[in-house]
Amino acid sequence: GLAKISTALAILAAIIFFLRVINKRCFNNKNIFLKSINKFLRKYHKFIGIILVFTGLIHGIFSSYDVLSLNMGTICWVLSLLLGLNFMFKKKCKHKAWIYYHRLLTIAFILTLIIHILLVKGFFNISSTNNNITNSNSISSDSVNTDRDTTIIENTDDNDETITESTNSSVENITTTDVGADPSDAYSDGTYEGSGTGYRPGTEVQVTVSNGEIDSIDLISTNDDDKFFNRAWSTIIDEIINSQSTDVDTVSGATRSSNGIIEAVSDAIN
Numbered sequence: 001g002l003a004k005i006s007t008a009l010a011i012l013a014a015i016i017f018f019l020r021v022i023n024k025r026c027f028n029n030k031n032i033f034l035k036s037i038n039k040f041l042r043k044y045h046k047f048i049g050i051i052l053v054f055t056g057l058i059h060g061i062f063s064s065y066d067v068l069s070l071n072m073g074t075i076c077w078v079l080s081l082l083l084g085l086n087f088m089f090k091k092k093c094k095h096k097a098w099i100y101y102h103r104l105l106t107i108a109f110i111l112t113l114i115i116h117i118l119l120v121k122g123f124f125n126i127s128s129t130n131n132n133i134t135n136s137n138s139i140s141s142d143s144v145n146t147d148r149d150t151t152i153i154e155n156t157d158d159n160d161e162t163i164t165e166s167t168n169s170s171v172e173n174i175t176t177t178d179v180g181a182d183p184s185d186a187y188s189d190g191t192y193e194g195s196g197t198g199y200r201p202g203t204e205v206q207v208t209v210s211n212g213e214i215d216s217i218d219l220i221s222t223n224d225d226d227k228f229f230n231r232a233w234s235t236i237i238d239e240i241i242n243s244q245s246t247d248v249d250t251v252s253g254a255t256r257s258s259n260g261i262i263e264a265v266s267d268a269i270n
Helices: 002-027 032-043 045-061 072-088 098-120 226-243 255-269
Strands: 160-164 171-175 190-197 201-210 213-221
Touching (some): 002 032, 002 045, 032 045, 072 098, 201 255, 213 226, 226 255
């Protein structure tokens, strides 16, 4: 939520410059509507900038990255801080030179913000992929065949699901049971894959069911940060296997990664 608020504030703070350019280049400064919007935003420009600096900082503190580390989010926040300082000390600049620095910083800030958003949303695959994290009950990740050997066709009709395995032509009908029922009634033996979205999309797991119980859970890949994902994985998997259910608590400080793991396991066993 803080990320969205910060982005909205950044747009409101920066749009003054772009509206002025558009009005000058396209309408020769004669568009009354653009002038009125620009005048209104200029009135609250300082206030918007101050809120942006503080919301950006709070967002960074609660994000998956350390604020005092070299990442696009921190660079973006530093640029917003420099914009504020540039505005505060504008009177010390001769011949209004501050406005040129302010505009250059604005352009750098917007470009950095765009890159930051693209990175967080996973458009650039620069995050490390984890293939070596396993639970003591998990099968070795080296033996994981990432090619799917099972094709799952879900036909949701009330509580019925039909699972078709490509390795044979037999079809089993599985009826989900109430909480507390015998696990053998809930799970069908086999190896299944599922995916979920943690801090970023792309958390994929392989779940092995033996004798009607979840026997092991192995990680195929994830795009989440190692520090937070590992913290969640080391706890969540044990709890799922011990309780034979995905109805487990998330790990404090790694909530999104926890939810991604739980979602991926649920997707596999469903």
